[in-house]
Amino acid sequence: MTDTHAITGIDRLITGDPALGAGPLGIIEHATVVIDGELIAWIGPDAEAPRVARTLDGSGCVGLPGLVDCHTHSVWAGSRANEWRRRLAGEDYSAILEQGGGILSTVRATRAASFAQLVDDCAGRLAAALDRGITTVEVKSGYGLTPHDERRMLQAAREAGERVGVDVHLTFLGAHTVPAELRGDRAAYVRQVIDEQLPAVADLADDIDVYVDRGAFTAEEGQAILQAGRDAGLGVRVHAEQVGYTGIAEAAAAIGARSADHLERLDEAGIAAMARAGTVAVLLPTAMLYLRDIAPPVEALRAAGVRMAVATDLNPGTAPSGDLWAAATLACITMGLTVEEALIGITAHGAAALGRDDRGVLSTGKLADIALFRTPPGEPVHEDVLVQRLDGHRAALVVKRGRVVRGT
Ligand SMILES: [Zn+2]
Incomplete structure (x- = not known):
């Protein structure tokens, strides 16, 4: 007492x-x-x-x-501010990526950073989250892209969470992009993700995630990776239907995904599958704004009874903001959420997207x-x-x- x-x-x-x-x-x-x-x-x-x-x-x-930010990439090193200038001047993201920029430049900087640096920077981001009332943060790996570097990212996030006093939900995202050293052999990299990276992180990670999109991984590769993660006991979540339509939201829902995220190009079959499986739709309006993209089909999601969460997607390139309140505001303005949906989206549905029914x-x-x-x-x-x-x-x-x- x-x-x-x-x-x-x-x-x-x-x-x-x-x-x-x-x-x-x-x-x-x-x-x-x-x-x-x-x-x-x-x-x-x-x-x-x-x-x-x-x-x-x-x-x-x-x-x-306490607010729940259910989609972030809060561990990274390096800056992409210079690329933002190039994008403002009209350069295409995929062209920047193929020249070794974008995610690939963050991978180089993250691999080169010391563990202490990764923890310090992530802790600073989590402390800023706590200042905003965010008490649970999902953090993905995905800038390491080797068994050692992916594990190091998750360890850094865990240590930063313990230091700041924020609950961190760890997601393994080895299939974020194909690293420079295997750029010509995607199949070999997918094998490495499943056979070497996953066993190296399975005891640490809560969930597995895959970036399935044009210029990233195919729906088939994504399914194989998510299934392997599920077999290893991890929850499933997916970057889905963002730049191009692939069908991965439907496939991930069919294997019981906790969430499908982005969803700008989600179709009716995907919505129906998500409704059936109880998969949460995670909306990321900051990324949508920075990419000047179209809105996901919010009206159809609402009509189908799919729960909608709102998250920041905090990352150094396409969503350089950890402000979940701003994301809630943008979700109303650019996607058509109601005030009630936005508030539930950053609390209860954020927690549901992480499978954590003890909060939100x-x-x-x-x-x-x-x-x-x-x-x-x-x-x-x-x-x-x-x-x-x-x-x-x-x-x-x-x-x-x-x-x-x-x-x-
Ligand atoms: Zn993301």
């Missing part, structure tokens, strides 16, 4: 559980959350709250489940991952303002697994 404390007086608490409060977001006004150890012990209106000796004041704030919703027995936000001066204390404003909101208070890690 010594570990019990409470946050009281939260103006609007978005629980994500419609049974607990008003509307689809389950909003409780003037709310209290009682925390025992790592978990939520009680949640409800202040007036009905049990007496707790130690309390924090949540007045003037909108409260949410605030109710008794769930992890006490909670983020409180103030709104800008002159604005009401309301979640609409947080989604409307493209301001990179920093949290006033963050509780991670029951511990106050930001604010007081």
